[in-house]
Amino acid sequence: MAQEGTRRRLLRTGFAGVGSLIGLGGCIGGGGGSGGGVEGDVAVGVGDYYFDPKEVTIEQGETVTWKFEAPTHNVSAVPGHADYNSVPEGAEPFASYEGDNTFETVEEGETYSHTFETSGTYKYVCIPHKTSMKGTVIVE
Amino acid sequence: MHRRTVLKATALSAAVGGSVGMNPGVGDNRCDCPAPQPEREPPAVYDDYETITVPDDHDTIQAAVDAAEARTLVLVKPGIYTEAVQVDTPRVTIRGLNRNTVILDGEFERTIGIVGLEDEVVVENMTARNYREHGFFWTGMEGYRGSYLTAYNNRMYGIYASGAVYGRFDNCYASGSDDAGFYIGHAVPCHAIMSDCVAEYNGLGFSGTNSGGRFTIKDCVFRYNKAGILPNTMASVEEPPQHKMRIENNEVYANNNTESPSRDYAFMAFGTGIMVAGGDENEILNNEVYDHVNFGITISLMRHRGWWLPRGNEIRNNEVRESKRADLALTMPNGGGNEFANNDHSSARPWGLSRGIPGAGLGDPWVTTVYLNQMAQVETDNYPEGDWRNAPHPDRKQSMPDVDAPPGEAVSR
Numbered sequence: 001m002a003q004e005g006t007r008r009r010l011l012r013t014g015f016a017g018v019g020s021l022i023g024l025g026g027c028i029g030g031g032g033g034s035g036g037g038v039e040g041d042v043a044v045g046v047g048d049y050y051f052d053p054k055e056v057t058i059e060q061g062e063t064v065t066w067k068f069e070a071p072t073h074n075v076s077a078v079p080g081h082a083d084y085n086s087v088p089e090g091a092e093p094f095a096s097y098e099g100d101n102t103f104e105t106v107e108e109g110e111t112y113s114h115t116f117e118t119s120g121t122y123k124y125v126c127i128p129h130k131t132s133m134k135g136t137v138i139v140e
Numbered sequence: 141m142h143r144r145t146v147l148k149a150t151a152l153s154a155a156v157g158g159s160v161g162m163n164p165g166v167g168d169n170r171c172d173c174p175a176p177q178p179e180r181e182p183p184a185v186y187d188d189y190e191t192i193t194v195p196d197d198h199d200t201i202q203a204a205v206d207a208a209e210a211r212t213l214v215l216v217k218p219g220i221y222t223e224a225v226q227v228d229t230p231r232v233t234i235r236g237l238n239r240n241t242v243i244l245d246g247e248f249e250r251t252i253g254i255v256g257l258e259d260e261v262v263v264e265n266m267t268a269r270n271y272r273e274h275g276f277f278w279t280g281m282e283g284y285r286g287s288y289l290t291a292y293n294n295r296m297y298g299i300y301a302s303g304a305v306y307g308r309f310d311n312c313y314a315s316g317s318d319d320a321g322f323y324i325g326h327a328v329p330c331h332a333i334m335s336d337c338v339a340e341y342n343g344l345g346f347s348g349t350n351s352g353g354r355f356t357i358k359d360c361v362f363r364y365n366k367a368g369i370l371p372n373t374m375a376s377v378e379e380p381p382q383h384k385m386r387i388e389n390n391e392v393y394a395n396n397n398t399e400s401p402s403r404d405y406a407f408m409a410f411g412t413g414i415m416v417a418g419g420d421e422n423e424i425l426n427n428e429v430y431d432h433v434n435f436g437i438t439i440s441l442m443r444h445r446g447w448w449l450p451r452g453n454e455i456r457n458n459e460v461r462e463s464k465r466a467d468l469a470l471t472m473p474n475g476g477g478n479e480f481a482n483n484d485h486s487s488a489r490p491w492g493l494s495r496g497i498p499g500a501g502l503g504d505p506w507v508t509t510v511y512l513n514q515m516a517q518v519e520t521d522n523y524p525e526g527d528w529r530n531a532p533h534p535d536r537k538q539s540m541p542d543v544d545a546p547p548g549e550a551v552s553r
Contacts (some may be wrong), residue, residue, distance in 0.1 A: 009363055018543065049326065049349065072251075072273050105273065126259055128255075131303030132326045132378050133282045135336030 051135040065113040077124035088120025171353035175384040185548035213547040224250040228259035233547035236266030239539040246271030285550035288540040316531030318401035320347035328379040329353030343406030352384040367409035368395040373418035375445035382419035398524035418442025435469040436460035451475025472503030
């Protein structure tokens with residue numbers, strides 16, 4: 001059974017980067033957001049319109065922590081809240097917000113974590129940007 | 141120099157020298173359509189519709205929207221509505237009876253004034269202020285319109301569309317947002333028009349990431365922001381690079397505001413009227429651009445998970461003056477094919493950019509350096525910015541001319 005998600009504030013120092021513009025900025029995560037799986041307990045960056053990496057692979061019982069490096073984003077795998085969302089049969093949906101407050105977002109610099117106890121594929125989105133911010137967690 | 145800046149400066153030097161990773165994925169998502177949106181017929185009105193009045197029929201706008209079926213007009217009487225409204229019924233029009241006195245107030249606590257989630261959601265003739273994220277927001281639908289809207293002192297975007305197509309913003313005003321007053325992004329082809337709008341006292345007047353294809357910004361005013369109009373490319377968003385937007389017949393001036401609110405990257409473009417950041421095949425035509433401390437119109441490279449070198453942009457028939465560094469500018473490196481022609485201007489970097497001088501199309505590394513210096517200021521948190529909560533409040537704005545008009549579709553196809 002999936003555990004309740006948790007949110008906590010971290011010091012910004014570790015991941016306070018911003019998305020880049022004007023051709024001169026850096027980017028968070030060094031360009032790993034194009035789908036390569038990551039083994040083990042993992043962190044997923046949430047930046048300006050991306051999850052980085054988009055797909056992670058973990059073992060049952062491990063935890064994914066989403067680090068919000070930009071404002072106005074959230075995480076939702078609740079099937080009724082976005083067409084893209086899905087969770088394995090028997091697994092509990094998860095979201096960074098409470099109930100149906102689908103546009104409640106996570107403050108920049110905070111994190112949201114969820115521990116996955118059921119194997120299978122979880123598809124999730126950022127609800128305010130559900131057409132462009134999509135992610136996957138594969139639990140083996 | 142800050143260590144991170146040193147690293148990036150090194151990377152920039154590598155790129156100038158011909159590093160790999162330029163324009164990753166170019167061509168994968170290219171829109172075959174032209175840049176401009178053709179003039180459309182007025183959208184169809186609904187012959188048969190219901191009307192719900194707030195607060196007569198329901199105390200709140202949200203309650204009225206929840207009770208609405210498709211083809212409903214929600215009429216809102218003057219008052220201050222302390223709520224955040226979510227519209228998940230298609231073909232609903234929310235209309236204030238007075239643009240200046242129908243006010244949604246987030247009180248710096250709520251996140252979004254009105255968010256539209258279904259097709260053909262129209263919002264007209266009202267004000268949204270003091271929201272922690274956006275004033276008016278449309279996402280993931282086909283058919284949206286915001287008309288005669290005022291959005292001020294909303295933190296991130298005043299009037300905003302993401303992943304939405306077939307839209308229009310007209311006769312709107314946005315101020316006091318730290319990212320941009322107006323944003324239309326993540327949509328190719330976009331099928332959108334923004335016209336007769338004013339953006340001031342924002343980080344950016346307009347921002348649009350990876351949006352284009354039948355997308356026109358025209359007859360608008362952008363002033364007193366950190367920078368005016370900034371279409372841009374981000375690799376993390378679908379459909380990079382940004383391409384095929386027409387920016388036409390706008391007045392863009394004095395975007396040098398040290399006191400406006402700003403997210404980091406808005407300051408990187410500080411003092412620029414119009415900048416294409418890593419975009420392709422945009423058309424910048426017949427604009428009046430003046431009084432900028434850096435450049436009037438810049439075609440710039442951009443780095444986001446690779447280097448995005450602007451290519452094939454057309455800058456023609458603009459009047460550009462009173463720029464402290466240069467009226468027209470092109471960074472080195474760039475992707476080539478950027479055509480500057482028939483612009484009324486007095487200075488350019490490189491010299492001869494708009495006069496057909498051979499080699500000018502290679503760009504000027506000094507232009508790149510100017511923005512690199514501003515980025516260094518961002519990296520060290522050494523740049524001026526105001527507080528979005530305290531930006532100047534707007535004066536009264538013109539209301540829509542006929543509040544008794546029947547509702548209808550957002551835009552015609």
